[in-house]
Each structure stands twice: as C-alpha cells, then as structure tokens.
Amino acid sequence: MESIFMRKRRIRNEALWRTEIMHGRRDFCWLTKQVQNKNIITYYLDDGKKTAVTETIEREMPLLFKEIRRSGSPDASIAFLPGDEAALGTEGYRIGETEAGYKIESASPAGYLYGMYGLHRLLTAQNETGFPYESVPDQSIRMIDHWDNFDGSIERGYAGESIFYDHNTFRGDMELIRQYARLLASVGINAVLINNVNVHRAETFFVTGEALTEIRKISDVLAAYGIKTYLSVNFAAPITVGQLKSADPLEPEVASWWEETVKRIYEEIPDFAGFVVKADSEGEPGPFTYGRNHDDGANMLARAAGPYGGVIIWRCFVYDCAQDWWNREADRARAAYDIFEPLDGRFLDNVILQIKNGPIDFQIREPVSPLFGALKKTNQILEFQITQEYTGHQRDICYLVPMWKETMDFDTKHGKSLTVKEALRENSPVRRRSGIAGVGNVGMDANWTGSKLAQANLYGFGRLVWNHELSAEAIAEEWVRQSFCLTEEKCGKLAAILTTSREVYEAYTCPLSVGFMCKPSIHYGVDIDGYEYDRWGTYHYADRDGVGRDRTVKTGTSYTRQYSDARFSEYEDLSSCPDELLLFFHHVPYTHVLHSGKTVIQHIYDTHFEGVERVREYQAVWESLKDSLDEESYLNMKERLVWQMENAVSWRDQVNTYFYRKSGIPDEKGRKIYQ
Ligand code: GCU
Numbered sequence: 075m076e077s078i079f080m081r082k083r084r085i086r087n088e089a090l091w092r093t094e095i096m097h098g099r100r101d102f103c104w105l106t107k108q109v110q111n112k113n114i115i116t117y118y119l120d121d122g123k124k125t126a127v128t129e130t131i132e133r134e135m136p137l138l139f140k141e142i143r144r145s146g147s148p149d150a151s152i153a154f155l156p157g158d159e160a161a162l163g164t165e166g167y168r169i170g171e172t173e174a175g176y177k178i179e180s181a182s183p184a185g186y187l188y189g190m191y192g193l194h195r196l197l198t199a200q201n202e203t204g205f206p207y208e209s210v211p212d213q214s215i216r217m218i219d220h221w222d223n224f225d226g227s228i229e230r231g232y233a234g235e236s237i238f239y240d241h242n243t244f245r246g247d248m249e250l251i252r253q254y255a256r257l258l259a260s261v262g263i264n265a266v267l268i269n270n271v272n273v274h275r276a277e278t279f280f281v282t283g284e285a286l287t288e289i290r291k292i293s294d295v296l297a298a299y300g301i302k303t304y305l306s307v308n309f310a311a312p313i314t315v316g317q318l319k320s321a322d323p324l325e326p327e328v329a330s331w332w333e334e335t336v337k338r339i340y341e342e343i344p345d346f347a348g349f350v351v352k353a354d355s356e357g358e359p360g361p362f363t364y365g366r367n368h369d370d371g372a373n374m375l376a377r378a379a380g381p382y383g384g385v386i387i388w389r390c391f392v393y394d395c396a397q398d399w400w401n402r403e404a405d406r407a408r409a410a411y412d413i414f415e416p417l418d419g420r421f422l423d424n425v426i427l428q429i430k431n432g433p434i435d436f437q438i439r440e441p442v443s444p445l446f447g448a449l450k451k452t453n454q455i456l457e458f459q460i461t462q463e464y465t466g467h468q469r470d471i472c473y474l475v476p477m478w479k480e481t482m483d484f485d486t487k488h489g490k491s492l493t494v495k496e497a498l499r500e501n502s503p504v505r506r507r508s509g510i511a512g513v514g515n516v517g518m519d520a521n522w523t524g525s526k527l528a529q530a531n532l533y534g535f536g537r538l539v540w541n542h543e544l545s546a547e548a549i550a551e552e553w554v555r556q557s558f559c560l561t562e563e564k565c566g567k568l569a570a571i572l573t574t575s576r577e578v579y580e581a582y583t584c585p586l587s588v589g590f591m592c593k594p595s596i597h598y599g600v601d602i603d604g605y606e607y608d609r610w611g612t613y614h615y616a617d618r619d620g621v622g623r624d625r626t627v628k629t630g631t632s633y634t635r636q637y638s639d640a641r642f643s644e645y646e647d648l649s650s651c652p653d654e655l656l657l658f659f660h661h662v663p664y665t666h667v668l669h670s671g672k673t674v675i676q677h678i679y680d681t682h683f684e685g686v687e688r689v690r691e692y693q694a695v696w697e698s699l700k701d702s703l704d705e706e707s708y709l710n711m712k713e714r715l716v717w718q719m720e721n722a723v724s725w726r727d728q729v730n731t732y733f734y735r736k737s738g739i740p741d742e743k744g745r746k747i748y749q
Pocket of ligand 1: 230271272391399435
C-alpha cells in the first residue's frame with residue numbers, strides 16, 4: 075500500500091498550498107498552508123485522559139491535517155501513544171509511520187501537541203525527513219516577553235496596539251489570544267510574560283483584586299496550548315498597593331505582604347508561573363533604594379513563591395542611566411557583570427537571572443554578555459529582542475535568527491569550551507529553570523507583526539530555541555514555504571532576502587559595532603551624535619583623529635577583563651580583535667587597517683554605499699515575486715521597502731558626510747559624499 079507519506083509528497087509537489095486569511099482579519103501565516111480538501115483524518119489519544127491540552131489537540135487536528143488526505147483516499151489515522159520519558163523528556167516527541175498513518179509518542183499532552191505541529195511541519199515545509207523522527211527541546215523555558223501596557227500601548231511595539239489590553243481594560247478577546255497561543259505553541263513556546271517589565275501604576279495592581287480574574291482567563295487560554303503565564307511586578311508594590319511605608323526586602327512586613335499577595339494569586343490561578351522583575355533599572359524601584367542587594371530582593375520574592383512552585387525571573391539589565399558623558403571611566407557595558415557576578419551562587423533555587431544577549435542593549439552588533447560562562451551557580455535565561463527596536467522597527471527587513479545563532483554558538487572559552495547555549499543549561503543548578511526569552515513582536519495588526527517578513531523572526535525564535543541545530547537558512551526556508559505559495563527557486567530568493575538582511579541593516583547603520591547613532595528615544599533613523607552628550611552611557615567618541623570606545627585594560631575601561639582569559643586576550647589586543655567588534659573595544663584612527671585589508675574610513679564608506687545597493691536589489695527581487703505573492707503581503711512589504719530605502723539613504727549620507735568631515739579623508743572610489 076502506498077504510504078500516506080508518499081501520497082503527501084506528491085500533493086506537496088503539486089504546489090497546491092495557499093495562504094488563507096482566516097476569521098476575516100487575522101492571517102494565520104505559517105499555520106494556514108492547506109490544500110483544498112473536505113476529508114478529515116481520524117485520530118485517537120491512547121490514554122484517553124482529557125486535559126485542556128488534549129482538547130486543543132482534538133480541536134486543531136481536523137484543521138491542520140485536512141491536507142494529508144485527498145478526496146476519495148481511504149481513511150488514515152494519527153495515534154497518540156505514551157512515550158518514553160527517559161528519552162523524550164516531558165515535552166519531546168517521536169513520530170513514526172504505521173500501517174494506517176502516523177503515531178506520535180510523548181510522555182505528556184504538551185509533547186503530543188508539539189508532535190502534532192511537528193508532523194504538520196514535516197509534511198508541509200521540510201525537505202525529506204525519514205521516520206521515526208524524534209525531537210526534544212534544547213531549552214526548558216522558551217518564553218515570549220510582552221512589553222504591553224494596560225493602556226493598550228506596547229513599549230517598542232511596531233505592529234499596533236496590545237492584543238491583551240485596551241484603554242486600561244482587558245481587551246477580553248479570548249479567540250484572538252487563542253489564535254496567538256496556537257501560533258506560539260506551533261513553534262514550541264511554553265511561557266509568556268503578559269505585561270511590560272516597566273510596571274506603571276495601573277499594572278502594579280495586577281497582583282490583586284479583579285485583575286486576577288481577567289489574568290486567569292488569559293492564563294487558561296494559554297495553558298490549553300501548554301503555555302505558562304508570568305506577570306511583571308513592581309518592586310514597590312507593597313507601597314503602592316499595600317500602603318506600606320517601605321518595600322525593603324529585609325523588612326518582615328514587606329515579606330509578609332508579598333506572601334499574602336502570592337497566596338491570593340495562586341488561589342485564583344493555581345498554575346501561575348511566577349514573576350518577572352526589572353529592579354533598579356531605568357527608574358524602576360529596587361533593593362538598592364534600601365541599601366540592599368539584588369539577591370536580597372529576588373530571594374525575598376522567591377520565598378513567597380516557592381511553596382507554590384512559582385519562580386522569580388530577575389533581570390540583569392541594571393546600569394546607571396544618569397552618567398556624565400565626559401567621565402570616560404564610567405562604562406555602561408560593565409554594569410551587569412559588576413553587579414551580578416559577585417552574587418553567583420547566592421540566589422535561591424527558584425530564582426532565574428535573565429541576561430540580555432549583549433552588555434548594552436539589543437544593538438545590531440554587540441559582543442556577547444560576559445555573564446554567560448561566568449555565572450556558574452545561578453539559574454539563567456538568555457534574553458533576545460524579537461521586536462525590532464534598534465533593528466528597523468519592522469519597517470526595515472532584519473531577520474534576526476543569524477544574530478541569535480551567533481550568540482548561542484559563541485564559545486565563552488570558560489574551561490575548555492563552553493558555548494552560551496550549553497552554559498545556560500549546564501551552569502543552572504536547576505536545569506528546568508533555564509532557557510531563552512525573546513521580547514515579542516506582535517500587536518493588533520492583521521498580520522500580527524506589521525511587517526509580513528517580521529513573522530519570520532517570531533517563527534525563527536521558537537524554532538531555534540527548541541532546536542539549536544537548525545540553521546538560520548533552513549528556518550527561513552521553512553517559514554517561507556509555510557507562508558507563501560512559491561516555486562523552489564522563488565522560495566530561495568525570498569529566503570535569501572531574509573538571511574542577508576541583518577548584514578545589510580548593519581552595513582548602512584552603525585559601523586563596526588560602535589552602536590547607537592540612532593534617533594534618541596525612538597531608536598529608528600540616523601542621529602550620529604544623538605546620544606553623544608547624553609546620560610545613557612553609549613558613546614562613540616568620534617573626533618578628527620579616530621572613533622570607538624576604548625574598553626581595554628591597558629588604556630580604557632577594563633571591560634575586556636570581564637571575559638575568560640582567552641576571550642580577554644582576543645579582545646584586548648587590537649591585532650586579534652575581530653573586525654566586526656573593533657569599535658566596541660578600541661578607539662582607533664580612521665586609517666587603521668582592518669583584517670579585511672581596508673582602512674576603517676574606507677570600510678565605513680564601502681558598507682554604507684553597498685547597504686543602499688542591497689536594499690535596491692531587495693526591491694527588485696520583491697517586484698519579481700509579485701505575481702506569486704498574495705496581494706496583501708506583496709503590498710505590505712513593497713511599502714516597507716520604500717521606507718527602508720529612504721532610511722538606508724539617509725543613514726548612508728549622514729554617516730559618510732559625518733566621517734568625511736571628521737577625518738578629511740576622501741572616498742578612494744570617488745563616490746558622492748556631501749561636503
Ligand atoms: C531598552 C528599551 C526600553 C526597555 C529596556 C529594558 O532600554 O529601550 O524600552 O524598557 O530596554 O529592557 O528594560
């Protein structure tokens with residue numbers, strides 16, 4: 075008998091896929107690839123136990139697997155069978171073929187759910203895969219952080235208003251949240267933070283009263299897709315909400331207030347995951363106010379949450395945002411390590427430190443945070459930014475998976491070899507309390523992410539965090555195949571836009587990892603000196619002789635010493651410092667010759683001219699795909715590419731002119747640089 079897999083393959087080759095707009099307004103993007111087909115596959119769950127997640131499977135199965143069978147073909151089944159926990163863990167799955175169809179084995183309903191999406195993906199988007207196919211997530215916590223405010227705005231959101239809140243009410247659109255949960259679960263996300271880490275007055279009250287009933291409704295919908303709900307809390311809530319005089323973590327009254335508060339939360343939401351805390355950072359309150367340290371603050375909350383299995387995710391994004399720009403000794407890059415490294419081993423088992431990928435703030439290029447590998451006795455989560463704050467506002471195309479992969483694969487060289495992705499798991503005393511989080515990029519826009527292509531970042535985040543072996547290229551192709559109906563050649567062209575877009579964005583913006591140079595506060599568009607004489611600690615120090623931040627031990631801020639010995643030597647020494655990180659670590663003359671053989675000034679000119687040309691090529695490729703794309707997606711990115719072009723041109727011209735005026739060195743290729 076011809077196997078279903080064989081049949082499927084043929085259908086796929088017939089290129090019958092199409093993207094479907096469901097429910098009138100929301101684009102289900104990568105979950106909607108279907109062929110026209112009325113038949114529905116039969117399936118069964120072997121253990122027969124119903125949970126919210128198995129009910130989700132029952133509901134989703136017919137929709138997702140319509141395409142597996144074609145009219146007139148015999149019935150086929152998908153069986154869900156108990157799997158071996160020792161091999162698959164609690165969330166992994168194995169897919170095999172049977173006479174009648176497929177079987178999915180897992181040790182938990184969540185694993186069945188991931189298996190169901192996994193099978194769908196194998197059949198719709200991946201190249202040939204043999205069965206049995208086994209997949210176990212590489213990270214335990216796979217999380218999306220929403221920076222959504224109760225008033226409906228989203229801090230650093232570029233896709234419309236919040237899907238959770240609207241004018242200081244809960245939006246209450248549970249169907250929308252269900253669709254979102256489905257999108258996330260389909261790529262293996264299992265945790266969501268539902269409010270901004272900057273907790274304003276209104277959200278400070280989320281930990282109490284009627285808000286909890288609404289949060290439970292959200293949490294129930296997410297839980298049906300295997301997703302746990304976290305809340306950001308305000309460290310000063312005991313004062314604002316509890317009417318206490320202090321929020322001092324060592325004050326017994328304060329600790330009891332949190333205990334009571336946490337108890338009430340768990341009465342309302344028994345499977346509540348825990349808190350995320352931004353303390354002593356950018357104006358947020360924290361333990362420093364009371365002369366206490368971050369372990370005092372985090373452990374106090376952890377004691378309150380511990381009895382319920384709750385965890386405290388404590389962010390390491392702590393630095394002085396009121397620096398004197400003329401003080402060259404202060405270095406913002408040092409802050410997280412200076413504060414948290416000495417606390418290694420002092421946090422309770424249910425505390426997790428959340429560390430941004432780089433030492434500054436989600437720039438297009440930064441070195442990896444030196445805390446990875448250095449923290450050896452502390453649970454840890456790596457934080458990426460999916461929303462494109464500094465990387466193009468979901469106007470400019472910037473597929474971030476290559477950057478994330480680079481960070482995860484970075485060898486910290488602590489010990490013989492220890493990559494960041496390994497350090498997360500291995501240096502966390504409680505492995506299931508480690509993982510990777512990404513600041514989310516969705517909003518009320520009909521295609522979720524404003525830019526159609528920005529969906530690839532959300533998709534790619536989930537896929538990469540689940541499976542570290544996937545390449546950025548493979549993920550891009552997968553997403554393209556599931557989202558559009560293209561020939562292999564065109565699929566390749568579109569995927570190539572994605573996979574080159576980070577280097578292109580980097581080319582026309584800040585050179586050689588110098589960072590910032592963007593418009594203050596909005597963080598889009600060029601303003602070379604926008605932060606230069608400001609308090610935020612992000613300076614390029616360009617003058618007539620050179621550019622860059624000296625962070626060496628020899629002559630600079632000694633930031634380089636925060637790395638392992640091997641990395642320290644590499645970064646400290648100008649001759650071994652990688653080109654792309656040069657201006658993060660060194661102040662050099664414009665005539666300094668890079669490993670590439672170019673001078674710094676010529677590199678600046680070349681990349682900025684090339685960046686614009688590459689965007690022009692993207693426009694041409696996009697036009698060539700016009701007839702193969704749905705109109706909405708075509709117009710969506712066509713418009714954005716026009717904006718991207720304007721942005722790239724303005725970066726090119728201002729950066730080139732700025733450095734020409736500083737250095738007085740002309741472009742050796744004689745291109746147009748305004749005087
Ligand atoms: C950046 C961003 C802020 C955000 C902060 C954070 O500084 O611009 O909007 O609040 O990161 O991560 O807490």
